[in-house]
Amino acid sequence: MKNIITFLLVLAVVATWYLAPQPKKVERKVEIPTDYFIVQFDRKKMDKAGKVASTFHADRVDHYPNQNHAEMVQPRAITYTEGNPPWFLRADHGIQYEETNRITLSGDVVANQRYRKSEKFSLIESEMLDLFTDEEYLVTDQPITFSTESSVTQSIGAKAWMGSGIVQLLKNATGHYQP
Numbered sequence: 001m002k003n004i005i006t007f008l009l010v011l012a013v014v015a016t017w018y019l020a021p022q023p024k025k026v027e028r029k030v031e032i033p034t035d036y037f038i039v040q041f042d043r044k045k046m047d048k049a050g051k052v053a054s055t056f057h058a059d060r061v062d063h064y065p066n067q068n069h070a071e072m073v074q075p076r077a078i079t080y081t082e083g084n085p086p087w088f089l090r091a092d093h094g095i096q097y098e099e100t101n102r103i104t105l106s107g108d109v110v111a112n113q114r115y116r117k118s119e120k121f122s123l124i125e126s127e128m129l130d131l132f133t134d135e136e137y138l139v140t141d142q143p144i145t146f147s148t149e150s151s152v153t154q155s156i157g158a159k160a161w162m163g164s165g166i167v168q169l170l171k172n173a174t175g176h177y178q179p
Contacts, residue, residue, distance in 0.1 A: 037062045041072070045133075054079045054133065058094065068098040075105060079136050079162050087162045088112045089131065101134040111138060111160070122167070123147040124160060136162040141170070152176050 038061040047053040058072035075094035079087045092107030111124040125147075129140035138160040146153045146167055157170030 032064055034062045035065045070096045081163045085113050085115050101132055103131045105129055119149045121149055150178055
């Protein structure tokens with residue numbers, strides 16, 4: 001009889017332990033404060049002669065002062081260089097770092113230069129690249145596709161100087177000539 005009572009007590013303790021409600025996990029989101037945001041941001045930068053050197057647009061810009069950067073949605077840029085067609089850049093997202101002229105573009109990044117009245121063009125596609133606005137310079141260590149009117153080349157990483165049109169492929173470059 002003692003064994004039955006002991007067994008029932010142990011069974012009751014074990015059942016209570018398994019059936020007791022588990023504490024709820026609380027999911028916490030950390031919100032980083034912004035000090036301002038801009039909807040439909042547009043900017044024109046002029047050169048010393050008063051001509052437009054570049055334009056920049058973003059659907060939205062959120063500035064995070066504690067992290068010293070601004071995040072952009074759908075950034076678009078156009079850079080102008082004397083004697084060459086402009087470069088058009090677009091991406092899904094961008095981050096502008098304060099105290100630098102660097103913008104990290106990410107998500108379906110495209111840099112495109114087309115010559116008027118000609119089939120000549122340069123097209124750079126990647127998932128992420130850094131744009132240095134003052135130098136008109138692009139750099140990435142990510143896979144890219146570089147296309148022209150006569151070739152398609154893939155590479156891991158690239159550097160591009162938009163003013164001169166020079167593109168340097170960094171490693172594992174493979175290309176196909178298309179006459």
